[in-house]
Amino acid sequence: xxxxxxxxxxxxxxxxxxxxxxxxxxxxxxxxxxxxxxxxxxxxxxxxxxxxxxxxxxxxxxxxxxxxxxxxxxxxxxxxxxxxxxxxxxxxxxxxxxxxxxxxxxxxxxxxxxxxxxxxxxxxxxxxxxxxxxxxxxxxxxxxxxxxxxxxxxxxxxxxxxxxxxxxxxxxxxxxxxxxxxxxxxxxxxxxxxxxxxxxxxxxxxxxxxxxxxxxxxxxxxxxxxxxxxxxxxxxxxxxxxxxxxxxxxxxxxxxxxxxxxxxxxxxx
Numbered sequence: 001x002x003x004x005x006x007x008x009x010x011x012x013x014x015x016x017x018x019x020x021x022x023x024x025x026x027x028x029x030x031x032x033x034x035x036x037x038x039x040x041x042x043x044x045x046x047x048x049x050x051x052x053x054x055x056x057x058x059x060x061x062x063x064x065x066x067x068x069x070x071x072x073x074x075x076x077x078x079x080x081x082x083x084x085x086x087x088x089x090x091x092x093x094x095x096x097x098x099x100x101x102x103x104x105x106x107x108x109x110x111x112x113x114x115x116x117x118x119x120x121x122x123x124x125x126x127x128x129x130x131x132x133x134x135x136x137x138x139x140x141x142x143x144x145x146x147x148x149x150x151x152x153x154x155x156x157x158x159x160x161x162x163x164x165x166x167x168x169x170x171x172x173x174x175x176x177x178x179x180x181x182x183x184x185x186x187x188x189x190x191x192x193x194x195x196x197x198x199x200x201x202x203x204x205x206x207x208x209x210x211x212x213x214x215x216x217x218x219x220x221x222x223x224x225x226x227x228x229x230x231x232x233x234x235x236x237x238x239x240x241x242x243x244x245x246x247x248x249x250x251x252x253x254x255x256x257x258x259x260x261x262x263x264x265x266x267x268x269x
Contacts, residue, residue, distance in 0.1 A: 026245060027249055027251070028251070029249075029250070029252050029255075030126065030244075030245050030249070032252075033125070033126055033183070033244070034241070036180065036183065037122070037183065037187055037241075040183070040184055040187045040188070041187060041191065044057065044187065044188055044191070044195075045195070048195055057188075059158065059161060060184075060188055061188075062088055062154070063158055063159075063162050063185065064114060064118075064185070064188055064189045064192045065093070065094040065192075066086075066088060066094070066145055066155060066158055066159065066162075067113065067114040067117045067118075067141075067189050067192075068094060068111065068113065069086045069088070069094045069095070069096045069110065069145070070086075070113065070114075070117075070141055070144070070145050071110045071111075071112065071113020071114055071116075071117075072096040072098065072106055072107075072109055072110045072113070073086060073096050073098065073144075073145075073148055074109075074113070074144075075101065075105050075106045075109035075113065076096070076098040076100070076101035076106050077101075079100075079101045079102040079106065080101060080102070081098050081101025081102075081106065082098060082099045082101075083096065083097070083098045083148050084098060084099060085097045085148060085149065085151065085152070086145060086148040086149040086152065086155060087149065087152040087155065088149070088152060088154045088155045088158060089154070096148075103214075104217075107210050107214045107217075108210065108214060108225075110210050111192070111193035111196070111197065111210060111211075111229045111233065112229060112232060112233065112236075114189050115189070115190050115192070115193050115233035115236045116236055117141075117186075118185075118186045118187065118189030118190025118191070118192070118233075118237065118240070119186070119190050119236040119237050119239055119240030120134065120186070120240065121134055121138075121182050121183070121185055121186025121190075121240075122183060122186035122187060122190060122237060122241060122244060123186075123241075123243045123247070124186070124244075125179055125180070125182045125183030125244065126183075126244030126245065126247070126248040127179070127247070127248035127250065127255055128174070128176055128178065128179045128255045128256065128258065129175075129258050129259055129262045130247075130248065131175065131178045131179040131183075132170070132175055132178060132259065132262060132263060134182055135169075135170070135178060138162075138166065139163065139166070142159045142163060145159055146159055165181060166181065166182075169181050170265045171265050173256065174256050174259045174260050174264070174265065175259045175265065176252075176255075176256060176259070179255075186240070187237075190236060190237040190240065191233065191234075191237065193229055193233040194230045194233055197209075197229065197230055198230075209222060209226075211223075211226040
């Protein structure tokens with residue numbers, strides 16, 4: 001009997017690498033998703049910096065900034081603080097007014113929080129049903145944001161437009177459009193810290209950024225902390241991609257079929 005157990009254990013050990021390799025192999029559907037992500041990165045990077053066309057990203061920038069402020073707010077609540085308000089500025093800025101909390105956690109939570117949200121949305125963007133679930137979770141986060149920002153009209157309009165977009169996408173090809181929108185928002189949110197830190201600390205050298213305040217409180221330079229947070233954001237994004245590849249190998253047709261059985265919607269287009 002021990003010999004049989006030894007053989008079974010040896011076989012299990014031999015099978016593990018094959019299972020891991022098979023689960024991370026990229027099929028056609030996932031290749032298309034990765035290709036679309038690459039296009040998103042290039043397009044967002046260009047639109048982020050090109051004059052005259054930067055305005056086209058404005059609604060999504062406001063949404064990602066809302067994620068950023070939500071990161072500050074939720075960590076403040078989790079560390080014993082209290083959120084007084086959230087505001088978004090038309091000049092693509094935001095502010096979270098809070099009392100208490102642990103600043104060593106709340107300060108980086110804006111960039112890292114938006115990166116985590118982005119990574120989760122990228123993960124969900126590999127599958128239609130997962131994108132539907134992600135949109136529901138986003139809705140809950142939006143409700144919290146609306147509560148904290150109930151006196152700021154720009155935040156309210158940004159959240160309502162985002163909700164409207166997500167709801168509309170539920171009715172396009174049984175939610176297939178929702179998948180690509182969730183993926184786009186995920187890519188932009190995951191890389192927001194990289195682009196914004198580069199914009200603030202390298203190109204414009206803003207003295208009131210989260211990284212600058214963190215450096216003043218805990219030492220180091222704002223550029224150093226910005227680079228560290230950027231690498232962490234990229235790591236989160238990589239984890240989201242790997243997780244999506246491992247978890248969702250289904251084809252486009254199978255995803256659409258599964259979507260019809262999860263909170264089905266009437267196909268409008």
